[in-house]
Structures are given as structure tokens and as C-alpha cells.
Amino acid sequence: MTATTHGSPAIGDFDGIDLDMLISQGFRPVPVSGVRTLTPEVLGIDLSPAEASAGSAPGSHLEVAVPLPNGLAIRHYSLLAGPADSLHVAVLRERHGRGGSAWLHENIASCTSLLVRGPRDTFGYEGSGPAYFVAGGIGITPLTAMIATAVAAGRDWHLLYVGRRQESMAFADSLVDEYGPERVTIHITEAAGRPDVVSAAEEWASLRDEPTTVYTCGPVPLMRALEIGFEHRPGISVVSEDFDEDSEQTAPARSAPRAGGTTSASQTGNDTTASDATEVKAEGTDDDFVVELGDGSEIDVPAGCTIIDALNKAGVRTLSSCQKGTCGTCETVILDGQADHRDSVLSAEEHAAQETMMICVSRACGKRISLDL
Template structure:
């Protein structure tokens, strides 16, 4: 290829690989929780994944992300557990109403924004359906001979998926169950009030629980806490005044209106960007930032990553106050 020809080639962000999968098993893991087993429709294998990974389910009109709750050692199938949400915008309602044994569904990923970092000890904290990514993490920690405990809270034992299986497999010394209607809420003061040496905390669950865990962990060493949230920061993607985005690969400058996102602007300019949730929770649209200050509104990047501002989720994050232009590696 000549230098001129190379310069004329577009540099789109690659489109996510997907495959067709069949629902081969379905059961109720708890009240209101559907536990599905998926296999590639062609009889092959899913791409490799590690504990903490999630997949995209491409459903009619929208895409939703669900944590993989089965072992990464078995790539011939994977499992997800989906809570029926009363206020569902279509994802959980479709899964519960339409995905029966034999149904074909398009799967994207897997991807991992919640990977298990090396440590001597782990404290896993799950609220409700936030137990799903913890299952593979516990398996990985157990196989590696690490010290770990799980604190798992929910409304009642009947609503807490996998609670009985975990208790039977690992015992009450390591699996602490907190069904609030029966024995009270998670005791975060006892779990987190005193920082524990050589321990990483992994937590997933509702926003209020994770906010409280963050507060309790303020005195823990930097990097000890790892969270996976169900939703981005309040107001994510909302109005914050217009600004410009410069596409470094072409030099094109785009205007991002107060009621539009960076992702909207670059897509309207004909630039393909890999995206999925459009809510700042999946990490698909992460783009390197070459210049400018970012108002990070995603639920993925750590506080340290947000301070560095080396990347941003263009579906929700914007230019920070006082920054008129961001330069992105697009």
C-alpha cells in the first residue's frame, strides 16, 4: 500500500463481534430471577472470558448487559441470571417473557470491566442480583487457594439467587447471608469499618448499597475497592452546555450540543464507534482522550482513571466545565 493510499483509508472503531446463541436451559434461580444457559447455535465455543465478564444480549430495539455467572473453564456454554425489574424498559421483561428453551438470541462479547485483580484476600459484597459476577470470582479465588468471604444481602432468602448453593458449597463461615426481612440488612460497619490488610473488596448491587460501601471504604488503601454499578451517575448524558470535539485522525471538529452526546455527534458525522448500552455502564464506547478535561459520568472508570482522563465513555461523559474542546483518538 502506498503512503497516499494509506492516508486515504478510514479508521473506524471496529464493530463488536456477535454470534447467535440458543437458550438450552432455563430455570428459576429465585423468585423473579431467570437463570439461562446459552450455547453457540453453530455448536462451537464462546470467546474466552474471565471472572467478572459480561455479555451483551441484542434484543429487539435495545441491547442489555448481563454478567456471566458460570465457569470460564467451560466455553461451550455460558449462564446468566436476570432479575425481572418492575420498571423494566424492555430488557428483563423480554428475557422473562420471550427467552424460552430453543429461542435464538444474538450475543455480543464477552467483555470485562470488573476483572479480579491478584490479592491474598478478598471480600465479596453482593446486593440482590449483584451476586451474578461474584460466582465466577469466588470460583477463581477458591481455585487459587486465596482467603475470601462473601457477604450477600437481599430482601428474603426466596429472592436471593444461588444463596442455598453457595451456603452448601462453602459453609456459613465464608458465606454470610443477610435477608433483610428475616435477619436485617448487610452489616457494612462490621464488614468495612476497619480496613483489612492485603484485602481487595469487590461489590456489586444497587446504587444506594454501593454508595454506602464507597463511604465506608474511604479509609481503605487506594485501589482496594472495586465496584460494578447497574447505572451511571445521575444526569449522565444530560445537558451541560455545548462544546467541541476534535477528531485527531482527520482534524475534523464537531459541535456537541447541550442535549446531545459525544457519541451522537461522531455517529452523525459518519464515524463508526463501537457502542452498546448508551448509559455508561458497559464500557464498549471507551475512547482515548488526547487533550481536554472530561466530566466523567460513567459507572466504570475508577476514581484514579477518571483523574487521569486518559479515556472517556463517549455515550455519557462530556467536556468538563471550562473546557471548550476535547481531542479524541478518532
């Protein structure tokens, strides 16, 4: 069956088979209700879904399907704070991205709708105790929703927003205007150099009586500095969602709080994807096995080959984005058998439940697994 969707170049440009697959896997056309230039390199896109998105956790993201010239691409964009009856994302035009953000910047003006799936939360915001937010560049996007939630809940919080130049930092002026400099610190690296984010967070937390959670999203070095700095620091935990340097902006991958203080989730967003590849489990054997599809056909997966690659070679189309087990796009239902999970998207509980798996990195336990494909 071919899905019928009208009125959008973004949809009309998809290959018919890709479009069928996207619709069958939960993507839906959502009208574009507005496009704004937030900075010379960041576009704000407003979407108006037919159904309200009330209840999506702060830090959640949308998956957006983009018809690149070389084929279908899925990108992840964090939701900004805003009314529950609409969805707002900010897209940084990545200079060295894979094309998704450039496509949106160049084509969104002629799109009446985008194909999206979600929202989905892989960041892990929790609402209690003092919160210190650290954003690097476009990493501000998921934090805007968390800050709005923290404000509504009366939570004690502070934002350290780091960027090269203030004019390139989306929401910098509006955040300072709305919450004041006592809540929002803007750090311009072009003028002041790299900040000592660990000392800044530690100084703020030291003035609180309760344990502090540091929520951070941005470039990998910024995330890692905080994770390492507080790894063995009682009273301060780190929850992070970073950008994949290979991908384009920010979309998410789950960070789970780590013992002793740091939780690391990764995300992709603006052409970003979830966490970096080093976060993915490398343990487990890498033997050959067989994947049984829903129609009963079987695909051999040799040692050293991923399930996705084996499926693609066999002509079975699948959705994927990061190919690193960090974004969640390739999540597939397990019908029978058990997975050797190697992703960083699902929680330990979800791994144990054996209901779904990320087929870009995870493998089968044993010689056979049956998947809903």
C-alpha cells in the first residue's frame, strides 16, 4: 500500500517505498506553522500537530525525515519550551554535517509539513533538588524546556550558556531578559576563552544544602569535562546529552545517571544524534546468527556484520540514523529470542525486558532471533 500525503514538497520528494516505511513505522505529516530566523545559522521551526503533545518530558526530541538527494535521512531535534498544542525545534545549519540541517535551511520555506515521529525522551530530566544547566551552542535547545519546567516547579536553578559569539547563540538575549543575570550566565569564548565549567558548577552547588544535578548538552569535550570532573564527587550528579560529531545536530540518546555522580545520555538534535560511539557497549561475542522476519523469511547475519547491514544487503529496508546505538531510530520489536544489547539508548530495565533492540549495533544471544520486520 502506498501512503497518500498531500501538500508538501518535503513529503512529495520521498521515494514511495521510503514513504510507506516511514508511515508504517509511526512517522506522520505535521503542518509547518511558522519558520523564524533565530540567528544567522539557526532556524526556528514551528509545527502544529493535529493532536496535542501535552505530557512530553522536557528534553524530548522529534525525529524528522529528510529527503536528501542520496536517500532518506532521519535527524533528531530537541523540542523547545512552548505551548502543548504545538511543537518547536531549532535547527543549526551544520557546516560539516551530513546534509540534513542544510536541506531544512534551504527547503523549509516551501514545506507545508514535515514527516516526524515522537516526541521521545532520552535525556532523563527529573524534577527535584537544585539544577545547574550547562549548554554549549545549540545544546541550549533541550535545556530551554527543562528550565521552563524547573521555573514552573519552583526549583532552584542556574544556567551557564557557553558559545563563541553572543549573536550566534540562540535564545541568549531572551533567556537573560526573562530570568535575569542572577539565573543566566552567558560565557562568550571568543572574548573570555574556555570556561572552567566544573569549577563554576561546583561553586554554585557548594552554596546549596541539597544534592545538585548538572544537566548538560553540547560539544563532547564540554560534556566529558563535567562527567569526569564529578564522577566521584558526592552531592553532584551529571546528566548529559551530547552531539554526535559525525552527525548534524542534537537528537538524543539516553544518559543514565552514573554511580558516584554522573549519568550520561547522548542525543542528536539538530542534525545531531545521540551519544558518541565510545559509549556503546563493545562487550559480547560477535558470532554469526539468523534473523527471522515477520513473514517467516530468514536473513543470515555474519560475524562482523550488523543486522542493519545484513538486512540492507538482502533488500530489506530499515530506518536508521546514527548507526552507533545512540539515537533510537532503528529500535525494532523482538518477537522471539533474546538480544545481546549494545546500545546506549535503552535503560538497563528495557534491556532486561527484551522487548525491543537497536539493530544497528545489537546482536542476537545465540543463533536465532525473530524480529518484527
